[in-house]
Amino acid sequence: xxxxxxxxxxxxxxxxxxxxxxxxxxxxxxxxxxxxxxxxxxxxxxxxxxxxxxxxxxxxxxxxxxxxxxxxxxxxxxxxxxxxxxxxxxxxxxxxxxxxxxxxxxxxxxxxxxxxxxxxxxxxxxxxxxxxxxxxxxxxxxxxxxxxxxxxxxxxxxxxxxxxxxxxxxxxxxxxxxxxxxxxxxxxxxxxxxxxxxxxxxxxxxxxxxxxxxxxxxxxxxxxxxxxxxxxxxxxxxxxxxxxxxxxxxxxxxxxxxxxxxxxxxxxxxxxxxxxxxxxxxxxxxxxxxxxxxxxxxxxxxxxxxxxxxxxxxxxxxxxxxxxxxxxxxxxxxxxxxxxxxxxxxxxxxxxxxxxxxxxxxxxxxxxxxxxxxxxxxxxxxxxxxxxxxxxxxxxxxxxxxxxxxxxxxxxxxxxxxxxxxxxxxxxxxxxxxxxxxxxxxxxxxxxxxxxxxxxxxxxxxxxxxxxxxxxxxxxxxxxxxxxxxxxxxxxxxxxxxxxxxxxxxxxxxxxxxxxxxxxxxxxxxxxxxxxxxxxxxxxxxxxxxxxxxxxxxxxxxxx
Numbered sequence: 417x418x419x420x421x422x423x424x425x426x427x428x429x430x431x432x433x434x435x436x437x438x439x440x441x442x443x444x445x446x447x448x449x450x451x452x453x454x455x456x457x458x459x460x461x462x463x464x465x466x467x468x469x470x471x472x473x474x475x476x477x478x479x480x481x482x483x484x485x486x487x488x489x490x491x492x493x494x495x496x497x498x499x500x501x502x503x504x505x506x507x508x509x510x511x512x513x514x515x516x517x518x519x520x521x522x523x524x525x526x527x528x529x530x531x532x533x534x535x536x537x538x539x540x541x542x543x544x545x546x547x548x549x550x551x552x553x554x555x556x557x558x559x560x561x562x563x564x565x566x567x568x569x570x571x572x573x574x575x576x577x578x579x580x581x582x583x584x585x586x587x588x589x590x591x592x593x594x595x596x597x598x599x600x601x602x603x604x605x606x607x608x609x610x611x612x613x614x615x616x617x618x619x620x621x622x623x624x625x626x627x628x629x630x631x632x633x634x635x636x637x638x639x640x641x642x643x644x645x646x647x648x649x650x651x652x653x654x655x656x657x658x659x660x661x662x663x664x665x666x667x668x669x670x671x672x673x674x675x676x677x678x679x680x681x682x683x684x685x686x687x688x689x690x691x692x693x694x695x696x697x698x699x700x701x702x703x704x705x706x707x708x709x710x711x712x713x714x715x716x717x718x719x720x721x722x723x724x725x726x727x728x729x730x731x732x733x734x735x736x737x738x739x740x741x742x743x744x745x746x747x748x749x750x751x752x753x754x755x756x757x758x759x760x761x762x763x764x765x766x767x768x769x770x771x772x773x774x775x776x777x778x779x780x781x782x783x784x785x786x787x788x789x790x791x792x793x794x795x796x797x798x799x800x801x802x803x804x805x806x807x808x809x810x811x812x813x814x815x816x817x818x819x820x821x822x823x824x825x826x827x828x829x830x831x832x833x834x835x836x837x838x839x840x841x842x843x844x845x846x847x848x849x850x851x852x853x854x855x856x857x858x859x860x861x862x863x864x865x866x867x868x869x870x871x872x873x874x875x876x877x878x879x880x881x882x883x884x885x886x887x888x889x890x891x892x893x894x895x896x897x898x899x900x901x902x903x904x905x906x907x908x909x910x911x912x913x914x915x916x917x918x919x920x921x922x923x924x925x926x927x928x929x930x931x932x933x934x935x936x937x938x939x940x941x942x943x944x945x946x947x948x949x950x951x952x953x954x955x956x957x958x959x960x961x962x963x964x965x966x967x968x969x970x971x972x973x974x975x976x
Contacts, residue, residue, distance in 0.1 A: 417747075421748060421751075422711070432681075433683075436678065436681035437685045437696065438685075439451075441684075444685075455588075459587055459591050463587065472578075474581055475578060475579070476918055476921025479567055479917060480917045483563065483564060486560070487556075487557075490553060490556055494526070494527070497544075497545065498522060498549055511539065517898040518535060518893060521901060524902045525649075526553035526557060529560075530883065531648035531762050534897065534898055537650055538652050538653065539653075554638075558646065558647065558791075559590050562589045562678075563586050564793055564913050564917065566580065567582070567585065567920060571919070573821055574924060575928055597644050598641045601639075601640035605670070610639060631652065631660075635651045639651070643761060646791035647762070648763045656763045656765040657764065657766055657767070665743060665748060669748075675761040676789065678792065679759045679796070680703075683703065684696040686699060698938065699947075705948055706785070707788050710754050713777070715751075717774035717775040718740075718749065719736075719750075723974050725738060739766050740770075744765055749766040753768065753778065756885060757782040757783050758782050758788040758789045758795075760794060760881055761791065761884075768886070769889040773870075774967065781956065784958075785951060798836075799947070801836060802947060802954070802955070803943075804919075816934065822928050822929050822930075832915045833916075836916055843880045843911075844904070844959075845876075852872065857872065860890055860892060860894060861891075862889040866966055866969040866970035869969075874886060879901040
């Protein structure tokens with residue numbers, strides 16, 4: 417039954433990914449198509465208000481400046497609103513203002529599509545803040561990532577054209593993708609008993625006669641965009657383990673597909689832009705192969721149980737159920753865990769801090785690689801970066817100038833790719849070391865030893881990968897963690913984005929190289945294996961020493 421549940425969800429994903437990818441291509445192709453008739457009427461007044469009746473293409477520098485400036489304005493507005501939320505409307509529970517470093521961490525977290533929460537949603541934010549700040553940034557951060565991914569794909573596939581217009585891409589991401597899908601998923605979740613109300617916290621009397629406060633609010637709408645936008649976070653502190661956020665196995669499957677569908681569709685969008693559907697299948701196949709390996713490890717590790725709990729006489733016949741919801745069981749918990757970190761969403765339906773060491777290694781490793789489907793465009797862009805790296809390495813091995821999609825890969829592109837590749841481990845490992853060298857960092861660890869290393873490593877890996885999930889045993893709501901993770905989230909988002917936009921800009925200026933019999937093919941099974949090997953060789957081995965000190969050492973310890 418466990419395997420059947422997993423196979424059905426993966427089967428549905430495979431069925432919807434390709435048509436959804438084709439739809440995304442039509443949205444951003446800028447060629448007349450049916451989506452213009454469906455959504456053009458809503459976009460025209462928006463473009464008129466913005467003064468964008470004519471939307472010329474942008475260079476990579478102007479595109480990067482446009483998205484960074486837009487994000488900066490949204491951060492400034494959000495920071496002010498959170499600092500004064502106690503005096504704003506829709507605050508029936510009288511929630512006060514946030515502490516300054518927590519506000520800084522929160523706005524950086526949500527604008528970078530990370531959604532790392534150092535607060536509990538139902539007690540830290542008013543309804544107004546949940547809707548006007550958090551949900552607003554969930555939409556805009558997802559749209560930003562989507563726009564940059566499309567611009568990158570245009571740059572490496574088009575012949576001498578620009579990357580497109582950021583503001584046009586940004587608006588279309590909202591009107592043609594996220595708003596329609598979010599409305600649909602919200603209605604489905606409401607029908608499945610997820611709350612959607614502005615009523616204050618309920619005061620009830622239990623059967624024992626005690627008073628109890630039950631938090632409610634506009635939950636369904638936040639759940640929809642948090643998964644569709646691969647945002648993560650949660651209306652409640654327990655996230656998608658909370659019965660109001662995720663009440664049943666059916667809503668669990670809907671949330672899994674919501675956060676997985678668009679990242680899985682983007683490889684097919686890339687294939688359409690490249691005018692070669694085989695290229696899309698190569699990227700999708702590499703992502704899915706890595707995903708299935710991680711899912712197998714996670715499921716097997718959790719199903720095998722935890723020897724430390726078995727030694728206490730706890731029944732492990734169902735597997736390691738610590739920190740998991742009975743209504744989901746091992747299968748849907750392991751699948752949710754693997755998908756949420758593969759798609760860099762960060763929402764959780766079980767507590768990752770209670771996973772077995774190898775089970776906890778899976779989300780950690782997926783975020784370190786950051787290419788297994790990935791969030792809104794991030795996974796595709798990073799995988800294409802590794803594809804160019806694979807072509808470059810293979811070209812050097814056979815003594816040919818590397819070519820990718822009809823353009824030569826030269827030192828400038830490799831330097832920029834090196835920046836993106838090296839920045840990711842640096843902003844993870846350096847802060848992790850600093851945290852262990854200071855009492856401010858070490859004092860937050862709830863479980864000293866190998867698991868404590870995993871807690872700190874996971875926090876910074878989640879921040880750098882813009883995932884947002886956490887080993888929640890870490891006491892992270894302090895100025896030290898708020899500031900350091902805020903900086904990691906910022907650099908994790910913008911360094912790689914800007915570097916890879918520069919790569920796309922460089923590719924647009926190159927002369928087209930005709931394909932010959934000696935051209936290295938990048939649309940076959942051989943290249944799929946080479947791509948997977950490059951990801952493992954470059955990405956995984958970078959983090960191997962840190963992984964050995966954390967989850968691997970813990971696994972060996974409890975198995976003694």
